[in-house]
Amino acid sequence: MSRKPHDDTKTFSAKFWGARGSMAATSEETQKYGGNTACVELTCGTHTLIFDAGSGLRQLGDDIVGNHARLDARGMERPPLHLFFTHCHYDHISGLPFFAPFYDEKTTVHVYSGHLEGPDRTMRMMQDYMSAPFFPVGPEVFRAQIVPHDFEPGDVLTPERGVRISTLSLDHHNGCVGYRIDYDGRSFCYITDTTHTEGEHDMRIVEFCKGTQYMVYDATYTDSEFDRFRDFGHSTWQEGMRLAQMAKAERYCLFHHRPSRSDNALDAIVDEARETFPATDAAYEGMVVQI
Template sequence: MRFWGVRGSISCPGAEYARYGGNTSCLEVTAGGRRLIFDAGTGIRPLGLELARHAPLDIDIYFTHTHLDHIAGLTFFAPLFDERNSVRMWAGHLKPPNTLKAVVKSLMKAPLYPVSLEAFRASIKFMEFKVGQSLACGDLTMRTAPLNHPNGATGYRIDHGGKSICYITDTEHRVDRRDVAIIDLCRKADVMIYDSSYTDEEYARYRGWGHSTWQEGVRVADAADVGTLVIFHHDPSHDDAFMDGVARDAARRRPGSASSGLPRVIVAHEGLIIAP
């Protein structure tokens, strides 16, 4: 897996974000001869420029949800403008009359955008599913679970070759108990990428915004017996110096290495590659 965007809420340019990165959520996973992309935040743009050199392409994009920070880069994803490519877009959180195609069409509509959905030249399919379903994905196994986020969101688990990755963002935890759906989805996963927008100390100011804390990520990872926790979806107010502090504190809370040889906790940054 490679992280192309690790920020939450809004992209953050500037020297103070140079090491961890300022692009919003985008994760690339390659396994079993397939390329899977999770979310289309601003980080999908540099990914698209890299992929465009290798057309024709067959790509799946899985959305946790369609808030702006997770779709803001979609219309700048170069493979969508090449007729040689096939792209499937998946979403499980939307409820009628909302559809994924309608959301993307609205994103590319005046007065917000200069061109319409018809500007895409790739073969595009919009794939709707009900969160909680397992999805067909070649030799990979993909399971999903609901996340606690305004307007809904989907968590994903990918299993292949005895390895497993969970992508859990955006979700708000409950202070008095762990989220059973997340723990069940992530049980004994090699890697869990978790919404760690806030610290426990900050959380009270943002209750109801739909996000969690890195400390809750530690608690969930321990409860689910996860090998490596990846702290992700960094708040825009958390610059490199702040994230260095999170990295130190998290390493003390979850020291050592997992059986895979990876650290038991990693703070995601743009360009990070993890091969469990």
């Protein structure tokens, strides 16, 4: 699939390059929704924002390289890339060393994280992930200009003019950050890797997502599975739907699919969800939504 050229219009769209959670899951039963882990690309006009560096990041990187070649051929400037981490569990970082734009000295990549503490935390996270004995080379092999940004959950980020990103600390082991991206009067919320207590609702998430056009949520489990996995730091598609309803989100999107969840099982969940909340999607690899 070829990438649309960047333009100056007010395009606001999301493309999912990986929708699976916990670990990659490729089999005949996961062809429809895909096996790659968390990676979402947002296009805001000419700007490219990337959320999470799961295994889906590799294909996005190849796509961006192709786009850069087209821009170069026309003598056009490459816009910088912005990569935001929710946190650094493996399913959100495993694509990092395989992101081709990191190996191109003519590319600038801003990297952001807010779930850790201490100085130089974003660069330190990348170094720790790409270190012996778990990985053969460190991030010094990268050739791009990498600009780290450390922030605190609750901070508002403005990576580009007109793009406003709110951040929220989520309920997840080792910390996690939810993002709300506001652009041109509309918004997209990316809430993954968070858990809940049965019968209680995280009203901070409701407030954070209030009135959004699109709310992505950690739908790893079903309510009936939740009891067995309540300490794993994830939530259920039903709880996401309840929060989306309370937040009056226009659309709700199941994300971070459990590795063992087959296409048929996900189809059945979507059918059931739509009986209550008709504007429900389940993210699949290659899915593009206009916000």
